[in-house]
Amino acid sequence: PKSDTVVYKPRPPIHEYIRKLLFRDLSKSTVEKVLRQMRKLPWSNPEVYNYILKCLGQSWSIKFNNVHCLASLVAGLVSYRDDVGHIVVDDVLEDIRVGMEINHPRYNQRRVSSVKFLGELYNYRMLESSVIFNVLYSFITFGVSYDPSRISLFDPPEHLLRIRLVCVLLETCGQYFDRGSSKRRLDYFIAYFQRYIWLKRSLPYWSLPVSSDDENSDSENTSRFPIEVDYLVQDTLEPLRPKLQFAASFQEAANSVAGVEKEMFAKIEKVVTSDKIHHQTVENLSTIPE
Amino acid sequence: MSNTKEEAEDVKDEKKKKKEKNLISSKVIVRRLPPGFTQEEFLKVADPVPDHDYFRFVPGDRTLAPNNFCRVYINFTNVEEIVKFRDKLDGLEIDKNGHRTQCIVEFSPFQKVPKKLKKKEDPK
Numbered sequence: 001p002k003s004d005t006v007v008y009k010p011r012p013p014i015h016e017y018i019r020k021l022l023f024r025d026l027s028k029s030t031v032e033k034v035l036r037q038m039r040k041l042p043w044s045n046p047e048v049y050n051y052i053l054k055c056l057g058q059s060w061s062i063k064f065n066n067v068h069c070l071a072s073l074v075a076g077l078v079s080y081r082d083d084v085g086h087i088v089v090d091d092v093l094e095d096i097r098v099g100m101e102i103n104h105p106r107y108n109q110r111r112v113s114s115v116k117f118l119g120e121l122y123n124y125r126m127l128e129s130s131v132i133f134n135v136l137y138s139f140i141t142f143g144v145s146y147d148p149s150r151i152s153l154f155d156p157p158e159h160l161l162r163i164r165l166v167c168v169l170l171e172t173c174g175q176y177f178d179r180g181s182s183k184r185r186l187d188y189f190i191a192y193f194q195r196y197i198w199l200k201r202s203l204p205y206w207s208l209p210v211s212s213d214d215e216n217s218d219s220e221n222t223s224r225f226p227i228e229v230d231y232l233v234q235d236t237l238e239p240l241r242p243k244l245q246f247a248a249s250f251q252e253a254a255n256s257v258a259g260v261e262k263e264m265f266a267k268i269e270k271v272v273t274s275d276k277i278h279h280q281t282v283e284n285l286s287t288i289p290e
Numbered sequence: 291m292s293n294t295k296e297e298a299e300d301v302k303d304e305k306k307k308k309k310e311k312n313l314i315s316s317k318v319i320v321r322r323l324p325p326g327f328t329q330e331e332f333l334k335v336a337d338p339v340p341d342h343d344y345f346r347f348v349p350g351d352r353t354l355a356p357n358n359f360c361r362v363y364i365n366f367t368n369v370e371e372i373v374k375f376r377d378k379l380d381g382l383e384i385d386k387n388g389h390r391t392q393c394i395v396e397f398s399p400f401q402k403v404p405k406k407l408k409k410k411e412d413p414k
Contacts (some may be wrong), residue, residue: 048381087346090363091401094348095318102357131400 014042023061026069030282031256035076039090043081045262054083057091062128067113071120078126092118096135101143103154108161112121129182132173135208136189139166140196148203160229167236174240188264190237190244191256197233198250201225210233316366317344317398320379323360324386325350332362332387336379339364340371344403359391365403 011019018041026034041063056074078085092114099111115135139162143154155162170186177186200206206225212221212238237244247253323332329347333339344365350358366372380395 086400086402086404088397089400089402090319090346091348094321094361095351097399098354098357098359102354107354127400127402134399 014048014214018048018052018055019061022055022073024056026073027060028065028069031069031072031076035073038073038077039080053087053091055082056088057095059092060113060227064113064116067116068120070122071124071126074121075124075126085121089118089121089127089131092121093131093135097138100138100154103159111161112168116172117169119169123176124175129177129185132169133182133185133189136166136169137192140168140193144196144199146199157200157203158216160226163197163200163229164232167232170236170240174236177240186240188260190241191253191260194247194252195250195257196245197229198253202250279283298388305314315397315401316369316372317401317403318364318372318375319398320364320367321359321394322391322398323362323393324389324391324410325358325360326389327360327384327386329362332360335382335384336375340375343365343367343402361399386412 021034021037038052041052043052055061056070056077059070062070074085074088095114096111096118099107099114118127118135119132121127122129143152145152146157151157174186177183200221206223234246237246247256320336327349332347340347342364344363346363348361348363350360352358366375376395379393381392383390383392404406
């Protein structure tokens with residue numbers, strides 16, 4: 001077969017070198033070596049500086065299994081250059097957001113990689129858990145339509161990548177949400193996540209029979225919802241919460257969300273009233289005559 | 291005994307204060323600026339940009355074309371200016387080479403900015 005000759009984009013040597021370091025040399029055993037080379041680059045040149053930061057955000061250009069090395073490298077650079085961490089996190093978050101807005105299958109791999117990278121950056125303490133949870137919630141809410149008659153362009157019925165993205169992120173850093181407030185937050189999130197999955201599963205799109213052959217072979221299952229997705233969700237959540245009861249219907253998932261919300265509203269009310277009392281006592285104490 | 295307890299509570303209070311300070315967002319992102327936009331053009335459109343201690347212009351990522359929008363991060367020193375800034379720029383339509391985009395002003399999802407005190411240069 002005829003194959004097109006690969007066209008190489010001409011790049012300045014310094015760009016080629018940065019790309020070689022990050023996209024080819026970087027691996028578990030070479031992180032320190034690459035870090036040393038990266039530190040030697042001419043960071044004071046704004047053009048080179050911008051290029052380095054651009055490449056540091058491109059987790060999809062390296063092997064998926066090496067994404068954690070890139071996060072490790074960024075964490076290593078931060079001790080010498082404070083600004084790198086913030087910029088990389090900003091860029092990764094933007095890439096995740098823009099991916100949801102464009103929502104083109106061409107970028108699916110890239111999106112998975114970016115989400116994994118964000119999780120690894122959290123593992124290296126480049127950001128707080130609240131940012132991770134905001135991203136998790138954005139996956140199950142951004143442009144999501146809870147009305148089956150209104151199809152959302154951002155999250156059409158057949159689109160299941162969001163579930164995968166949630167799983168990738170939880171797989172990467174969910175293990176650290178095991179105590180304190182982040183543990184509770186994850187428990188809450190899992191309730192919402194299950195409702196989202198059931199929302200997808202109950203859409204008419206998935207209940208249509210594929211063909212008559214299929215129906216015969218699998219008469220019990222009326223849903224076409226891919227079993228791989230179920231397995232993926234199970235494999236992700238079970239190590240995090242071994243005792244978790246999976247919701248068996250949309251109603252069940254919705255009920256547990258309602259339970260969470262009830263708990264939450266009670267808490268908010270408590271905080272609001274205690275805040276009022278606190279303010280009152282502060283006002284009483286604040287003026288001390290000289 | 292009571293002394294240490296009070297101290298512990300003081301520490302707790304301080305932590306709480308710090309937390310509250312972190313809760314106030316001051317870093318803003320302006321998204322969906324037309325592809326090929328430049329920092330100078332942005333400054334012209336946004337003029338005058340209120341007091342800020344952090345500014346970063348990011349040109350669009352060409353691999354995302356035609357969605358290679360530019361964006362700007364600004365950290366305001368005076369939080370009260372943000373509303374005015376948003377009213378001026380949010381939803382503003384900007385033309386560039388026939389690309390007409392409506393820009394969006396939002397709080398940045400990640401609020402941290404580089405520390406101002408620059409440590410000495412990396413000795414390498």
